[in-house]
Amino acid sequence: xSISRPFLVAALLLAAVSLAGFAPRGSRASQPVQAxxxxxxxxxxxxxxxxxxxxxxxxxxHTDVSADVAGYVARVNVRQEFANPSKEPVEALYTxxxxxxxxVDDMTMTIGKRVVRGQIKRREEARQIYEDARAAGKAAALLxxxxxxxxxxxxxxxxxxxxxxxxxxxxxxxxxxxxxYEFAFxxxxxxxxxxxxxxxxxxxxxxPSPRAQIExxxxxxxxxxxxxxxxxxxxxPNTRAGHDIAVTVRIDAGMPVGEVKSALHEVEVRKxxxxxxxxxxxxxxxxxxxxxxxxxxxxxxxxxxGVLAHAARSGDGYFTLILQPPAxxxxxxxxxxxxxxxxxxxxxxxxxxxxxxxxTMRYCIENLNPGxxxxxxxxxxxxxxxFSAAVPVTPENVTQALRFLEPLEGNGGTxxxxxxxxxLQMPTDPARPRIVCYMTDGYVGNDMQIIDYVKKHRxxxxxxxxxxxxxxxxxxxxGMAREGRGAVEIVDLNMPGEKAAAKFYARVAKPLLxxxxxxxxxxxxxxxxxxxxPDVFTSTPIILKGRYTRGAAGEITVRGLLRGKPxxxxxxxxxxxxxxxxxxxxxxxxxEKLEDLQAEDWVGAQTGRPNPKIKxxxxxxxxxxxxxxxxxxxxxxxxxxxxxxxxxxxVDVPVEMPDGVSYEGIFGxxxxxxxxxxxxxxxxxxxxxKLQAPALSRALGTAGGAGAPGxxxxxxxxxxxxxxxxxxxxxxxxxxxxxxEAEVPEVQMIARGTEEGRKxxxxxxxxxxxxxxxxxxxxxxxxxLAERVKKDGxxxxxxxxxxxxxxxxxxxxxxxxxxxxxxxxxxxxxxxFELAGTLTKDRLLxxxxxxxxxxxxxxxxWIRRVEPPRYR
Numbered sequence: 001x002s003i004s005r006p007f008l009v010a011a012l013l014l015a016a017v018s019l020a021g022f023a024p025r026g027s028r029a030s031q032p033v034q035a036x037x038x039x040x041x042x043x044x045x046x047x048x049x050x051x052x053x054x055x056x057x058x059x060x061x062h063t064d065v066s067a068d069v070a071g072y073v074a075r076v077n078v079r080q081e082f083a084n085p086s087k088e089p090v091e092a093l094y095t096x097x098x099x100x101x102x103x104v105d106d107m108t109m110t111i112g113k114r115v116v117r118g119q120i121k122r123r124e125e126a127r128q129i130y131e132d133a134r135a136a137g138k139a140a141a142l143l144x145x146x147x148x149x150x151x152x153x154x155x156x157x158x159x160x161x162x163x164x165x166x167x168x169x170x171x172x173x174x175x176x177x178x179x180x181y182e183f184a185f186x187x188x189x190x191x192x193x194x195x196x197x198x199x200x201x202x203x204x205x206x207x208p209s210p211r212a213q214i215e216x217x218x219x220x221x222x223x224x225x226x227x228x229x230x231x232x233x234x235x236x237p238n239t240r241a242g243h244d245i246a247v248t249v250r251i252d253a254g255m256p257v258g259e260v261k262s263a264l265h266e267v268e269v270r271k272x273x274x275x276x277x278x279x280x281x282x283x284x285x286x287x288x289x290x291x292x293x294x295x296x297x298x299x300x301x302x303x304x305x306g307v308l309a310h311a312a313r314s315g316d317g318y319f320t321l322i323l324q325p326p327a328x329x330x331x332x333x334x335x336x337x338x339x340x341x342x343x344x345x346x347x348x349x350x351x352x353x354x355x356x357x358x359x360t361m362r363y364c365i366e367n368l369n370p371g372x373x374x375x376x377x378x379x380x381x382x383x384x385x386x387f388s389a390a391v392p393v394t395p396e397n398v399t400q401a402l403r404f405l406e407p408l409e410g411n412g413g414t415x416x417x418x419x420x421x422x423x424l425q426m427p428t429d430p431a432r433p434r435i436v437c438y439m440t441d442g443y444v445g446n447d448m449q450i451i452d453y454v455k456k457h458r459x460x461x462x463x464x465x466x467x468x469x470x471x472x473x474x475x476x477x478x479g480m481a482r483e484g485r486g487a488v489e490i491v492d493l494n495m496p497g498e499k500a501a502a503k504f505y506a507r508v509a510k511p512l513l514x515x516x517x518x519x520x521x522x523x524x525x526x527x528x529x530x531x532x533x534p535d536v537f538t539s540t541p542i543i544l545k546g547r548y549t550r551g552a553a554g555e556i557t558v559r560g561l562l563r564g565k566p567x568x569x570x571x572x573x574x575x576x577x578x579x580x581x582x583x584x585x586x587x588x589x590x591x592e593k594l595e596d597l598q599a600e601d602w603v604g605a606q607t608g609r610p611n612p613k614i615k616x617x618x619x620x621x622x623x624x625x626x627x628x629x630x631x632x633x634x635x636x637x638x639x640x641x642x643x644x645x646x647x648x649x650x651v652d653v654p655v656e657m658p659d660g661v662s663y664e665g666i667f668g669x670x671x672x673x674x675x676x677x678x679x680x681x682x683x684x685x686x687x688x689x690k691l692q693a694p695a696l697s698r699a700l701g702t703a704g705g706a707g708a709p710g711x712x713x714x715x716x717x718x719x720x721x722x723x724x725x726x727x728x729x730x731x732x733x734x735x736x737x738x739x740x741e742a743e744v745p746e747v748q749m750i751a752r753g754t755e756e757g758r759k760x761x762x763x764x765x766x767x768x769x770x771x772x773x774x775x776x777x778x779x780x781x782x783x784x785l786a787e788r789v790k791k792d793g794x795x796x797x798x799x800x801x802x803x804x805x806x807x808x809x810x811x812x813x814x815x816x817x818x819x820x821x822x823x824x825x826x827x828x829x830x831x832x833f834e835l836a837g838t839l840t841k842d843r844l845l846x847x848x849x850x851x852x853x854x855x856x857x858x859x860x861x862w863i864r865r866v867e868p869p870r871y872r
Contacts, residue, residue, distance in 0.1 A: 058242040059084055059092040059158060060653045063288065065185055065247040071254060072173050072308070072322065072543075073584050074183060076102075079167045084158040089648035091134065092155045095232035095655065097186035099172055100149040100475035103584075103591035104628035106169035109141040109155075109636040111162065118143065118634035120626045122619055126633035130154065137643035141166050143634040146229045147447060148595070149475040150189055151628075157643040166636075171584040172591075173320075178539045182295050183249055187288035189232055190471050190658045191348060191666045193414040194445035197227030199234070202667060205652050206231025214607045220421035220453065224445035225608040231445075233654040237663050241654045244285040247292050251277045258297035263492050264290050264470055264659075290470035290659035293492070305571050310582035315550050317575060318586040319525075323542040325513050328563050334509045336371035338390050338432040339364075342419055343408065344440035346380040349468065350410030350665025352493055357439040357468045358405055360497030364437060365401050367505060368393040373432060376401045379419040380412030390429065403756065407749045410665050414443055416476075417450050424457045435508050438465040438480065439491075441661075442473030451479035452602035462486045464504060469493065471658035487537045493660045507537040514561040516542060521556055523573065524549045529592040536560075545589040551577025590625035594618060598630065605630050750776040753818050753861035770855060777858040779867035785811065786851045803868050806851060812836075815845045815857070816865035824862065831856055 059082045067076040078098070084090050098104065107118035118141065121129065126142060133140035134156035142154040143166075151168075158164050175182045191199060198206040209227040224230075235241050247265075251257060256274040260267075266282040279294060305324050311317030341361055345354060361376075368374055372393050376386035386404040391397045423436055442465075444450065454463065463484025467477040468491050481488040487507055491500045513536035518528075528546035536542065542558075553574045560567055597618050604610035615631055622632040657663060749757030750772060761769050774783050781803050789806055792798050797807050804812040815833075817824070820842040825835065828845075831853045837846045846869060849857060858866060 060243040063245040067249045069251045075171050077169050082164045084160050089643045090158050091648050091650045094153045094653035097149050097189050101172045102170040103587045104170040105587050105626050107143050107634035108167045110165045116636045116638050118636040123631050123633045126635040129635050133637040135646045137641045137646040139638040139642050141636045145628045150230050159642050180295050185292040188471050188655050188658050190443045192230050192445040194224040194227040195222050198231050202234050202236040205233045217603050222417050222446045223607050233652050234657050235654045245288040247281045249279040256299040258299035260296040263293035289656035307573055308582050309579050310585035311579050314577045317548045318589045321544040325536045336432050338429050338434045339372050339374040340436045342377045342438045345378045345408045346412050346414040347665035348443045351662045352660050353469050354410045356493055360501050363498040363501035381415045383422045416444050434461045436463045439468050441469040442476035447476035448602040448606040454480055455483040466491050470660050511535045511537050516560040519557040523552055523554050529596050545592045548575045751864050773858045789851045809850050810848045811851050812848050812869050813866050814869050818862050818864045
């Protein structure tokens, strides 16, 4: 039997399909273009018209990041260079990240030699100014904040052949821990999970959030009202967005600079004397698909307590106070705790990220203290506990947890709020404090809601989130740690998991300094933030930002519990009446106060229904200090008309898939074809229907049960219809296999050919083995197909709903592989499989096979899944 030519051509050209007005071209970065008819360089995405003709290239050409670091403070300028090589005016829309604590205080637009400085306005007013200028044919730029770490740049009336650059400027404080300083710049907005909206295809911006009537606090129900604003189009596989990035960091430390390292990029370091260094990305231009993380030490010096102050005029000053915690002996006697380990097993963690998370968590579980109790929980859109409740640390329980952990794979949507709610609702153990170790990339759209939920419901629980990946959502990860009274650890994909886990145990053994308070002893200090000083877990400085009403000097007293014993320290502080240096200090204070105000109404910001009083306070503060916020934006307009009539084409600038994140995890193991989109198919990651995680006894009939080796002792859920061999009544998924095996650890073991899965199969009877293999590896519509063909007996064409026509006893299938062994194709051929095409190298094959050989096909350990072809 032969496969239809149109179907085969469509499937094999998957990576070359035009999506959302873009056509992929090769795999290299873009080069400067000079003429309107410039051809796309390999790797660029082209703007195409309705007839598929190339009319221009992606308008964002390059981003240049320039940072000047003085002590703790970094001033960063981000210049985005846009160009229009097409024949008609365009409007560019670009969604990009900045650090979550960035105080964005300036924006300028440059057209040729003309410079227009942006104005800070209420968000609604700025939008109206921009839209009026766009319609009038004036060059204009609008910068909106979608989240503290996600921004949208709109640039209107970019004329053919005329470059436009937008420069965004911000200040923030470097992080410092145990003598190491860290400068981090995020390069890409990771794919956010948003219930009911979000991504469906590469190359397309995510769908808007569905209209919803929201009254009050939605509690543990995830809410995202701006899905399309935080889901920029992701380039299709094997293509480049066509823009690159350069980073330069100039360090002026004031003392000798020691070792300088980049966590994820190759850099060039040039020393300019003992106290200064210049660091650049090697090669100058880089694909913007992972965070730039620079760490350095200061040779021979320890951080000292001190004050950074600024006062433009007498009687009105600002300060940043840096307090170095005291040295303390290591904690020897560790009190027993309840340890709760939560692992993100969602689509964005698929592949290397979840392997890194499991590597880290495996070390955590293997190094539990004997007096602890523990629980292990996996989650995507559902919760999968390993045990029915926290259990003692015994060899048997540790073994069971590791067996539960081993087969977990990334699949499904990221409902972090549901997992947080589950943990916070668990019954507490009065004899043990609860420590939650949370491993996730934070790729969600309801991050503000989650932070607020932790703040309101944390009780006595402490949260220690691990950010797993090279481009994680630091706003969420750090917010959960702050409101959960814990500490954050960033685990990039190059970091040994055991190193991060060991650091976690050192922190939770006993906080270094608790209940920190500062007595200002009459100094004229007001509006000090944070209002509640966090506990200190390692040698990390305490940083306070405040105002003072007049120049003064005196002593302050810092108090706390050092390793459980009262401790205090007296610090001499000088607040100068006038000090022109440190011009960024007022901005840093205003940004801290702005976050303090917003923290009172995260839910209002998340649901689009802000508290009017808090919103007005935020707007007033942001306008006074020229700062970006959820409710203020920068807008720049050149008053001359450059595009008479204002007609232009909108181009949504695509972003790279973050380094380490798989397309399969976000969009399914297959990518949609245009005809599939037209039928309304939905994305597995973005619009995941609720999936259950049945225990082995439910998923596999009589093949196993609660007493089966390694079966979880708790958390059983009813089996989905698909697991029982019945097609689920739900919208078509991009990846049918996700409905069964990807959600159930026991089934994963078998489908993925793990050693544990092989052992379990060997212990079964032949009848049990056949039933288990069918349910683990065959799409439900293929189960029992051979019997139907045999019963038909005609030898002609048999039509079965959901299955390609069975002709002369053969059926078209696509076959997912765990791997392709050297003799794999020969083994398939021996079973009568006729290969029609390779859709994904060593992963996905297209072909046909006699239906009576399906059972033999799934007995091959390296076969993961067999199902009908998706693109028809």
